Amino acid sequence: MSNVEHTTSELPAGRIEVMPRAIATIAARAARTLSGVAGLVPPTARDGTAQVLPAHAAHRGVEVHLRGDELTVELYLIVAYGAPVADVARSTQERVREALEHALGSPVARVHVRVQGLGDPA
Numbered sequence: 001m002s003n004v005e006h007t008t009s010e011l012p013a014g015r016i017e018v019m020p021r022a023i024a025t026i027a028a029r030a031a032r033t034l035s036g037v038a039g040l041v042p043p044t045a046r047d048g049t050a051q052v053l054p055a056h057a058a059h060r061g062v063e064v065h066l067r068g069d070e071l072t073v074e075l076y077l078i079v080a081y082g083a084p085v086a087d088v089a090r091s092t093q094e095r096v097r098e099a100l101e102h103a104l105g106s107p108v109a110r111v112h113v114r115v116q117g118l119g120d121p122a
Contacts, residue, residue, distance in 0.1 A: 018104060020064035027073050027111075028058035030099035031092050036083030038119040043076050052078055052119060072110040073100070078119040089113040 031037055032055065039052030040061025053061050063074040075096065079088045093111045100108045 020066070021059060023064045023071070023073065023100065023104070024059035024062035026099055026103050027062045027064075027075060027096045030096045031075055031077065032058055034088065034091050034095055036080050036088035037092060038078040038080040038121050041076050041078055041116050043074070043114075069106075070109040071100070071104075071106075072112070073108065074112040074114060076114045076116050078117050079115055080121040081118050085115055085118075089115055 028040055031040065040058045041052060042060050043063055061076045063076075065072040065074070073096065075092060077089070077092060079085050092113050096111050097108050100111075
């Protein structure tokens with residue numbers, strides 16, 4: 001993850017902190033549930049040659065950026081062969097945004113999907 005900050009909410013009874021890894025895990029799990037997503041890869045695998053990350057490490061295929069109260073996530077996907085790439089990317093954006101907003105109770109500024117290549121379904 002490129003940012004070591006975390007999101008914090010002030011409440012009358014205390015404070016809630018959600019660390020970037022937790023946010024990345026929510027995003028990765030949401031993406032992996034979609035048909036057409038073969039898996040996630042690390043952001044360093046920009047040429048599509050990296051192996052798909054196993055489920056327990058899929059969070060490493062997500063970058064979390066927090067600037068003030070603005071949350072942006074970037075997912076690095078492998079799309080399943082034969083799946084319509086644009087549709088899979090759009091569905092991933094929507095599903096990840098919904099999952100994060102539901103879990104965090106606050107809006108997500110942006111969800112970027114970076115399709116790194118095509119592969120066999122997980």
